[in-house]
Amino acid sequence: MVVTASAEDSSRRYPQDLVARRGRRPSEPQTLHYGSTTGMTSTVSLERPPKPISRRDSLATIVAEVWHSRDLVTQFVLRDLTIRYTQAVMGFAWALLMPILIVGAGMMFRVVVATLSNTPLEGSSIASLAAKALPWAFFAGALSNATQSIIGNSNIVGKIYFPRESLPLASVLAQSPDLAVALVILTVILPFIGVGLSWAALWVIVVLLLLVTFTVGCALVLSCANLFFRDVKYIVQVALNFGVFATPVFFEPQMLGRKGAAIMLSLPLSPFVQAMDMAMIRGHNLLDVVTVATKKGPVVVWSPWMLAYALASAVLALYVGVRVFRRGSSRFAEMA
Amino acid sequence: MTPSLVFDGVWKRFRRGQIHDSLRDLVPAMFRRIVGREPADHVDSRYFWALRDLSFEVMPGEVLGIIGGNGAGKSTTLKLLTKILEPTAGLVRTNGKIGALIEVSGGFHQDLTGRQNVFLQGAIMGMRKAEIQRKFDEIVEFSGIGDFIDTPVKRYSSGMNARLGFSIAAHLEPDILIIDEVLAVGDAEFQAKAFGRVQGMAKGGAPVVLVSHQLDRIAELCTKAILLEKGAVRTSGTAKHCIDEYLHGLNLNRREALVTDARIQFHGIVARDGLAVFSGEQMTVVVHGTADVNDPPRAWTPAFRIVDPKTGHDVHSVTGFQRGIPLPVRGEFEYELTLQMNVPPGVYDAQAFIWDSETNRHVTSSERLEIEVFEKMQFYGGTQMNTKWSAAKLASPVAAVPPSKHTNGRRSA
Numbered sequence: 001m002v003v004t005a006s007a008e009d010s011s012r013r014y015p016q017d018l019v020a021r022r023g024r025r026p027s028e029p030q031t032l033h034y035g036s037t038t039g040m041t042s043t044v045s046l047e048r049p050p051k052p053i054s055r056r057d058s059l060a061t062i063v064a065e066v067w068h069s070r071d072l073v074t075q076f077v078l079r080d081l082t083i084r085y086t087q088a089v090m091g092f093a094w095a096l097l098m099p100i101l102i103v104g105a106g107m108m109f110r111v112v113v114a115t116l117s118n119t120p121l122e123g124s125s126i127a128s129l130a131a132k133a134l135p136w137a138f139f140a141g142a143l144s145n146a147t148q149s150i151i152g153n154s155n156i157v158g159k160i161y162f163p164r165e166s167l168p169l170a171s172v173l174a175q176s177p178d179l180a181v182a183l184v185i186l187t188v189i190l191p192f193i194g195v196g197l198s199w200a201a202l203w204v205i206v207v208l209l210l211l212v213t214f215t216v217g218c219a220l221v222l223s224c225a226n227l228f229f230r231d232v233k234y235i236v237q238v239a240l241n242f243g244v245f246a247t248p249v250f251f252e253p254q255m256l257g258r259k260g261a262a263i264m265l266s267l268p269l270s271p272f273v274q275a276m277d278m279a280m281i282r283g284h285n286l287l288d289v290v291t292v293a294t295k296k297g298p299v300v301v302w303s304p305w306m307l308a309y310a311l312a313s314a315v316l317a318l319y320v321g322v323r324v325f326r327r328g329s330s331r332f333a334e335m336a
Numbered sequence: 337m338t339p340s341l342v343f344d345g346v347w348k349r350f351r352r353g354q355i356h357d358s359l360r361d362l363v364p365a366m367f368r369r370i371v372g373r374e375p376a377d378h379v380d381s382r383y384f385w386a387l388r389d390l391s392f393e394v395m396p397g398e399v400l401g402i403i404g405g406n407g408a409g410k411s412t413t414l415k416l417l418t419k420i421l422e423p424t425a426g427l428v429r430t431n432g433k434i435g436a437l438i439e440v441s442g443g444f445h446q447d448l449t450g451r452q453n454v455f456l457q458g459a460i461m462g463m464r465k466a467e468i469q470r471k472f473d474e475i476v477e478f479s480g481i482g483d484f485i486d487t488p489v490k491r492y493s494s495g496m497n498a499r500l501g502f503s504i505a506a507h508l509e510p511d512i513l514i515i516d517e518v519l520a521v522g523d524a525e526f527q528a529k530a531f532g533r534v535q536g537m538a539k540g541g542a543p544v545v546l547v548s549h550q551l552d553r554i555a556e557l558c559t560k561a562i563l564l565e566k567g568a569v570r571t572s573g574t575a576k577h578c579i580d581e582y583l584h585g586l587n588l589n590r591r592e593a594l595v596t597d598a599r600i601q602f603h604g605i606v607a608r609d610g611l612a613v614f615s616g617e618q619m620t621v622v623v624h625g626t627a628d629v630n631d632p633p634r635a636w637t638p639a640f641r642i643v644d645p646k647t648g649h650d651v652h653s654v655t656g657f658q659r660g661i662p663l664p665v666r667g668e669f670e671y672e673l674t675l676q677m678n679v680p681p682g683v684y685d686a687q688a689f690i691w692d693s694e695t696n697r698h699v700t701s702s703e704r705l706e707i708e709v710f711e712k713m714q715f716y717g718g719t720q721m722n723t724k725w726s727a728a729k730l731a732s733p734v735a736a737v738p739p740s741k742h743t744n745g746r747r748s749a
Binding site for chain 1: 350351358359360362415418419420421422434436438439442443445447448452455456459460461462463464465
């Protein structure tokens with residue numbers, strides 16, 4: 001019953017420290033010695049669950065394993081895309097539906113705000129709305145698919161071994177053609193609505209790479225969490241429905257005043273969204289500080305720190321995601 | 337030689353049900369725990385040990401059969417072998433690439449075509465794309481799917497589904513092969529082909545772990561076996577020994593309504609040399625009991641039968657009257673019967689009884705003893721004839737070719 005660290009056993013190292021093995025009937029032994037790679041050994045009753053032997057894979061191992069299964073990820077992506085596009089009558093028009101809906105909703109919001117505050121509607125606002133709708137549509141679409149990715153494949157997760165990271169990873173990557181199509185179409189349309197592209201637009205590539213990384217990290221955590229708590233998917237849906245208001249998609253940060261803008265821009269997804277507007281539509285170099293003059297004085301709407309913030313959150317999300325996922329994945333087959 | 341597969345004191349514990357299925361349950365539970373109204377540790381009975389102290393080794397070239405009833409821990413063992421599950425304690429060590437013939441069509445998506453599914457399932461099983469491309473024609477040919485390969489899988493019959501899945505798995509070229517009940521897919525012809533393929537892999541030196549309820553397959557393929565019961569090893573050794581033990585356990589567990597009569601009682605029916613026998617070979621059954629009959633009816637006679645449980649018909653029955661065996665009247669009695677099992681492979685029940693030839697009824701009967709008849713030399717038809725076939729003269733001698741090589745002309749490199 002009592003967990004005791006025994007000194008005489010401390011020289012034993014896993015796996016040789018499993019001493020309660022041979023010579024005893026399986027029904028009889030109630031104690032089991034086990035330890036970890038640190039060399040510590042303890043005695044616990046089998047009636048009480050022994051602590052699982054924690055096997056911590058190094059990041060390099062995990063990356064190598066996922067890289068080794070890249071063909072599998074490709075197959076999962078192809079499967080998801082084939083099903084999404086060959087079945088649907090609208091085909092690739094689906095890729096545009098989400099951004100268009102978001103732009104539409106944003107326009108209504110803008111018109112209401114403009115009417116109430118008696119300010120004229122800016123001409124470039126539809127372009128910046130569209131640019132900001134893209135990362136949000138990607139994030140929302142990828143996460144709602146990825147949250148279900150382990151549960152939705154429980155038939156194979158419980159039966160066949162493969163690096164489980166490939167499932168949420170593929171769900172996120174399967175969302176990227178939508179993003180690419182929408183991005184190309186937006187780029188083509190921009191000159192017609194009077195927005196010229198500058199070299200600063202190349203920042204979009206960096207921003208989107210960071211966004212994909214951040215999304216993969218979130219997807220790993222949520223797909224894992226949804227397996228252990230089946231109501232996570234509802235929470236994610238609700239969060240994604242209203243989360244758009246926690247990002248400056250529908251409005252400009254300066255609308256909220258100086259303090260409001262600072263708070264708005266400190267929310268996790270804001271740098272990605274705001275950077276799209278800044279680099280693609282406004283043509284700002286993302287290494288510069290951008291301020292907008294308002295009636296109440298100048299408001300900072302972009303600073304290089306936000307780029308660093310995006311980088312940090314992407315790296316952190318991925319790291320936490322990989323760790324949480326690996327920790328949970330040893331129990332996937334039991335839960336799925 | 338180092339073993340390809342080692343199970344060293346492996347324990348695996350599962351939770352009965354789930355503690356918190358949703359956050360909605362978790363949050364109140366955590367609150368209660370903080371407040372201290374619920375002990376931090378959960379009741380021990382929520383856990384059960386699916387595997388208890390399981391140790392075995394498989395050397396290259398060995399074929400290990402795992403047998404046991406439902407819930408004995410067979411599938412858990414295989415899942416630990418394939419890394420799907422991790423042991424609670426103990427060590428699972430594998431040396432080489434594992435190919436698992438488990439759920440061979442599990443990764444299929446119904447809306448994708450057979451071709452697309454070959455690539456998907458192949459990738460899930462760990463094949464690289466180039467490898468699948470190289471073997472694609474061979475896989476399709478083995479499966480016998482033919483032109484339907486570009487049809488969505490949802491239009492396949494379940495047999496086609498399983499055949500295609502097996503064909504993909506059969507082309508894995510693993511270092512260690514793990515098979516769970518997949519040899520029963522498709523029709524008889526495909527089963528023979530699949531069995532030949534597995535046999536070929538085993539003979540090629542790859543260690544094999546096989547789980548099957550087809551005990552005759554175990555007997556034929558496995559060089560050794562373990563019998564699991566409630567997660568622990570009951571016995572291990574040769575396949576036949578384990579199967580005997582297994583069938584013996586089944587017979588002990590059998591509780592069926594028997595015709596009984598207080599005057600003559602059967603106390604036991606046992607197979608002296610084991611419950612498993614090769615078709616065409618002899619087995620001995622011993623029956624014992626007690627009798628206390630004051631005025632034995634003339635129509636009563638001891639009898640014995642072998643029943644095919646699938647049809648319920650007697651494949652053989654014999655009475656003591658025909659053989660000059662008297663009816664037991666007083667005290668203990670024991671019969672010994674030796675039978676030449678000239679029946680096709682399968683499961684049969686042996687039963688002793690007292691027959692009333694006037695009323696055509698069983699007066700009293702023993703428990704049924706389940707006997708497994710294995711295939712030694714393949715044959716078709718309803719009767720084993722122990723055919724000896726020698727060729728005195730042949731115009732052109734033909735070299736013996738293993739069956740798997742008949743299936744197609746192309747061979748993988």
